[in-house]
Amino acid sequence: MAWTPGAWVEARRAVEATIRDHRPRVLSGLFRVLGDLQLAEDALQDAVAVALERWPADGVPRNPTGWIVTVARRKALDRLRRRTTRRTKSTEVALVAQLERDEASVDDPPEIPDERLALMFTCCHPALSEQARVALTLRLLGGLSTPEIARCFLVPEATLAQRIVRAKKKISAAGVPFRVPPRALLSERLSSVLAVLYLVFNEGYAARSGALVRADLCDEAIRLTGILAELMPDEPEVLGLQALLLLHDGRRAARVGAGGGLVTLEDQDRRLWDRARIAEGAALVQRALRARAIGPYQLQAAIAAIHGEAEQAKDTDWWQIVGLYTALHRILPTPVVALNRAVAVAMAAGPAQGLALLDAPQIAVPLADYLWWHAARADLLRRLGDAAHAAAAYERALRLVTNDIERSYLAARLAACRAIATT
């Protein structure tokens, strides 16, 4: 095929599409063979450069992904050969020998098995720090660049790059396995994967500063959870997390008011909710619950589904939510869950009952410096008509807030309470 500008544009698009859609699969396949994430990434980059050069002239290959994998393996082999002359390691010599044996023709590239799941478990291995898990997952499975991730988590780019490099080195040096863990380890390891995906979503949903919602991170978390659900369809907690994310995401548009302010669930214009997304989430919860292996994500999703069912805030079935929080607190007996349960009790039985629970030492002591404990108290005091104490609680909350949008929300509530208190 002759080189033409049209062919060039078309080839470039094909390369981009292949990488966008198949990068994690290609990387996981390379990592399995090479045992070195850095080498896998470098080799992939080399292969993309070759594709950009060759595809405009030769045409887009029949199996673009396989073509990339084959070329990347060859490039990895080149890199290893260069490296081995300097400092020969027996393991690398063995790897070179194996790669040479396996070297396939570019015309007949192999089918690549789907190893994204194994890559997810490697990236989320508990031997890595939580931040490294999140960063690696976004980098290798989400395809976000290091500067993008650094921006999301408000850390200097150099710091994040350093963390990623260190984590990749640890994976190789400490022998973190590339596999889906066996049954005995699965629940512990899966909870680490789910926690990472949940963290990514939350980072996008409740951004700590700047814009209130960072849609790209929410979308990425939902996409990755969707892949996980597709690869592990029988794990109810995976479905539970997927449901939870969809249900929260369905309310995204209503959560930010005109002028960018935070709108609480109670005050949201429910016509802005994405009903299709919420229905999809609700159906997933039902499916997950049928497996009769209750877990925290399923319960949180069930709570979100009940909110999603209510046409208006006043239609909310708060007693059912209290029941679900009680069940959640049995599995996850944390003060924050107790706080949420207390708020649900306030909505079901009245603010005085809720406030009594909030002020119980089991909640009040550990959450004394927790923004939302003060905000919840303030809200219940306001509902009880005690504007002066409500204002004091909002002041405490305001001292703890870090997000500008949340700050302006709390400041507006405080101003309203002060206005009532002085009249």
Add this chain to the structure above:
Amino acid sequence: MKYLLLIYGDEGQNQDVSPEAMGRWRKVTEDMTAAGVLLGGEALQPVATATTVRAPGGKVVTTDGPFAETKEQLGGFYFIDVEHLDDALRWAAALPASEHGSIEVRPVMSFD
């Protein structure tokens, strides 16, 4: 891959040398041997028996005691050869000391 399982514990607290405890140590060691992963391992004398040597500029300085005073002391080690980190972690968790102290799992650097 080869790993060193470094067993740390509070010497003052953890002196369980009951026949039951010794039996559990023996069992793990036998299991490691049966699995063909055990390369070596020892229990160490208390840290009070330690001597630290430094030779800055070639001048040998010998001092009584450990390199660092810490709450948990190195009490022994196992040296194992397993497939990957997960296997090493599984053996570490099987050591009775993991209940009271902590086991540091360190991969061995290879220079081959």
